[in-house]
Amino acid sequence: MKRSALPASLLALAFALAGCAPGAQPGSSPDSPAGGSGMHTGHGSAPSSAPTAGDHSAADTMFAQMMIPHHQQAVEMSDAVLAKDGMDPRIIGLATGIKAAQGPEIEKMTGWLKAWGEPVAPGTAHHSMEGMMSGEDMAKLREAEGDAAAALFLTQMIAHHQGAVKMAEKEASEGSNPEAVDLARKIVEDQKAEIKTMEDMLPDYR
Structure with missing residues (x-):
């Protein structure tokens, strides 16, 4: 039983160190959307903060x-x-x-x-x-x-x-x-x- 438990613990440790929980990306935080980085989120929010060329009536x-x-x-x-x-x-x-x-x-x-x-x-x-x-x-x-x-x-x-x-x-x-x-x-x-x-x-x- 010891031999079967060891690989599982090492695998869990590897995931923890790499931050590779399912759906996560390196550098993401608990508050970040799954699969996205802080840089991606900031870029996506930029258009809403400044009028575009077509933003007029x-x-x-x-x-x-x-x-x-x-x-x-x-x-x-x-x-x-x-x-x-x-x-x-x-x-x-x-x-x-x-x-x-x-x-x-x-x-x-x-x-x-x-x-x-x-x-x-x-x-x-x-x-x-x-x-x-x-x-x-x-x-x-x-x-x-x-x-x-x-x-x-x-x-x-x-x-x-x-x-x-x-x-x-x-x-x-x-x-x-x-x-x-x-x-x-x-x-x-x-x-x-x-x-x-x-x-x-x-x-x-x-």
Whole structure:
């Protein structure tokens, strides 16, 4: 009986040392899934932690496609004011801040569309965007000077921001891409605050 028991104990010891219990893999822990290593588990969980190129909806695409030219016009309006001589420092500060905020957002949304495999140009949607200035509006802003230019800039930018807020609110409620929804909420918060600031400033230039 001793001779038959010895091989069995050695076999058990070998399994214990090698960690070769049925279904186990070297380097696995009791908490690891059977047949899997920690490295395999981490790799499999990665896609859920970061959006993929296809992780977007039609609402996300429309938001980015429309907000890019909307932001671009806000930058253009700001440049028109910053090019003028003798403007009130408060207006200069406001225009500079708008450019600093919206320029990087343009780059971010452009990057999303490219990653999603969507066209950057909004096509006919451009004509339905709220708050956009016409060519005539932009010409008036470029030609105005002094307090008249400040008042016109504030009036136009308030309307422009109000249009952006509506677009962003729609994305915040209907979008599916987490980054796009977060940006939409940020735009709503930031531009509502700027609208209030501009409304408070406007009487000083009339």
